[in-house]
Amino acid sequence: MTPRKREHGGQEETQKEQWDKEYKASQMLSPSNVPQVDVVRFTRWLKKSAKKAGEPIEIYEMSVLDLGSGTGRNSFYYAQQGATVTGYELSDTALKMAEKFARHGEQQITYRKQDIGAPYQLATGSIDIVLDITSSNSLSDKKREVYLSEVHRVLKPGGHFLVRALAKDGDSNAKALVAQNPGVDPDTYVHPDLGLVEKVFSRETFMQTYGSKFEILDLARVSHYNMVAGRKYKRNYWIAYLKKTDAKQASPQEAK
Numbered sequence: 244m245t246p247r248k249r250e251h252g253g254q255e256e257t258q259k260e261q262w263d264k265e266y267k268a269s270q271m272l273s274p275s276n277v278p279q280v281d282v283v284r285f286t287r288w289l290k291k292s293a294k295k296a297g298e299p300i301e302i303y304e305m306s307v308l309d310l311g312s313g314t315g316r317n318s319f320y321y322a323q324q325g326a327t328v329t330g331y332e333l334s335d336t337a338l339k340m341a342e343k344f345a346r347h348g349e350q351q352i353t354y355r356k357q358d359i360g361a362p363y364q365l366a367t368g369s370i371d372i373v374l375d376i377t378s379s380n381s382l383s384d385k386k387r388e389v390y391l392s393e394v395h396r397v398l399k400p401g402g403h404f405l406v407r408a409l410a411k412d413g414d415s416n417a418k419a420l421v422a423q424n425p426g427v428d429p430d431t432y433v434h435p436d437l438g439l440v441e442k443v444f445s446r447e448t449f450m451q452t453y454g455s456k457f458e459i460l461d462l463a464r465v466s467h468y469n470m471v472a473g474r475k476y477k478r479n480y481w482i483a484y485l486k487k488t489d490a491k492q493a494s495p496q497e498a499k
């Protein structure tokens with residue numbers, strides 16, 4: 244029997260409630276102030292490659308947009324190095340936790356309650372680095388288009404975009420979830436424990452989705468063990484280093 248497709252729970256309210264619930268009584272997240280390891284690696288790589296190219300960068304001169312900033316661990320990491328950071332987040336609970344944490348220092352962080360799949364209140368070409376650390380998984384395909392256009396718009400030419408997204412390739416849990424609890428959009432499922440809609444990408448669909456707008460400098464697949472509701476799951480992720488270059492132009496809609 245083919246499983247019945249459930250409505251995309253991606254309506255902002257449903258997803259917001261699920262994330263709020265998650266931050267209040269976590270089944271998956273372990274709030275920590277330590278930056279995500281791929282953010283640290285990316286930052287080292289960015290500095291090293293800029294130096295190698297003869298155009299060294301200073302993080303304190305950078306503006307950073309952290310999409311789905313959660314409790315702010317990655318925002319804080321950049322702000323501690325002097326960057327000017329904006330964090331967009333849907334969950335009120337996460338925003339409160341992030342703000343409380345940021346108050347302890349002199350960092351320049353602005354947290355905003357903002358859907359990352361809706362137009363951003365930021366000037367065109369104003370951001371050096373955009374982070375999406377496993378935050379856009381729950382966007383519907385329609386909102387994903389807005390997110391991609393908005394990230395492209397707000398990035399400076401030559402600006403970088405770090406994405407950590409759920410992978411389908413080599414991930415038997417992802418494949419089982421899509422088969423057993425499909426969402427409305429292709430390669431989505433409604434997580435049975437968390438109630439969240441999540442999208443998984445094959446290498447091909449990732450490259451189609453992101454490669455149409457950004458130059459893909461690096462795309463690596465990594466594995467990670469997650470604890471959800473007391474159970475351990477092995478999941479695969481794409482870590483992508485993307486760049487806004489002249490070779491990839493804005494879509495006609497975005498250029499209007």
Ligand SMILES: C[S@@+](CC[C@H](N)C(=O)[O-])C[C@H]1O[C@@H](n2cnc3c(N)ncnc32)[C@H](O)[C@@H]1O
Pocket residue numbers: 258262263279310311312313314315316317331332333334337357358359360375376377378379381382
């Ligand atoms: C897996 S957590 C990662 C948090 C953070 N990026 C980190 O690495 O610690 C995903 C975050 O994205 C937020 N989020 C999910 N959908 C969102 C949306 N449409 N707009 C804004 N934030 C969203 C969730 O509330 C959650 O805080």
